[in-house]
Amino acid sequence: MGFQTIALGRGADKEALARELGAHHYIDSAALDTVAELQKFGGAQVILATAPNAAAISGVIGGLGIDGNLLIPAAPNDPLTVGVFPLLMGRRRISGWYSGTARDSQDTLEFSALSDVHPMIETFPLTRVAEAYEQMHSGKVRFRVVLTMGS
Amino acid sequence: MPGVVNQPIQVLMKTKMQVAQISKAGGDFELVERDIPEPGPGQVRIKVEACGICHSDELVKEGLWPGLQYPRVPGHEIAGRLDALGAGVAAWKIGDRVGVGWHGGHDFVCEPCRRGDFTMCVNRKVTGIDYDGGYAEYVIVPAETLAAIPDQVPAEEAGPFMCAGVTVFNALRHSGARPGDVVAVQGIGGL
8 A cells, every 4th residue: 555564563573474464664562662663763654553452552652653643443352541642742643443335345355456465364164163263262373264165 | 768767857955054153142153054044125145155253253252242132143254156136136146256244234324324424324233243144154144235356356365355354454545644654553463
């Protein structure tokens, strides 16, 4: 989509995968001050919080640039803890996002075909649903788990 | 022709399907056989080829969605082929490759719908939560939930695009970020 993409993760082991997936930069939040590192880039226009971890999300708000948007499409179970002052001083915002219409989904599929973007998946037959669900829930693999129904 | 018995061709119509359902909050998955359902007016039946497992399927499994009715078949990352059309469904034909995601239908008449903001419908439905979803060989959905799958996208890849994919893609393209802007992604994998 033409962005300068920075992946934020905990641990150096995720860097190779993040770069393979197209990230231009990687910040290891376990070793570095994420906020300070993001500000070296002038602050992020958008931080997309895909990991539903309230503490981690709350901790990166200072990494937003002016008018930056902390965009949250997946709900952590706990509330965020946020100092409002940084929001005011940088005119920053925190926002949620809700899914899309069927046509938005079709746009997504068409974009994936156009730009050769593929999900990383692991498939299981429907009969192994319990095992498949456990695989998703364990969070051990960084794939989307997909049930297949055969013919 | 002597010796050849003129038997009528027997068409074996499949009438049963396998689904994976949850019967109570905190319950385990149960593989059960059900009658293949018929689509009502405005609905279609999909022969499911693939269905992604989303973290939010936990809402069904653990009973975290208020008012959820059991038994329930989860699954809102559906990809398959149209198998039957209900009355009044004109824009699609049997055999079309289609996907269905989290947004499971809207009423077209509430205030947000009248403004064209269908995902904010006050009576919006969620696939696999308000009605049975895609952990099944067949599923019935409202026709307005259908996305056409391009030929080059296989069903098992199309599934995750229907929730995880569209949510991130749609969020980013409405985020205000433009080409060249710095976008940080917190969390590798998952969504």
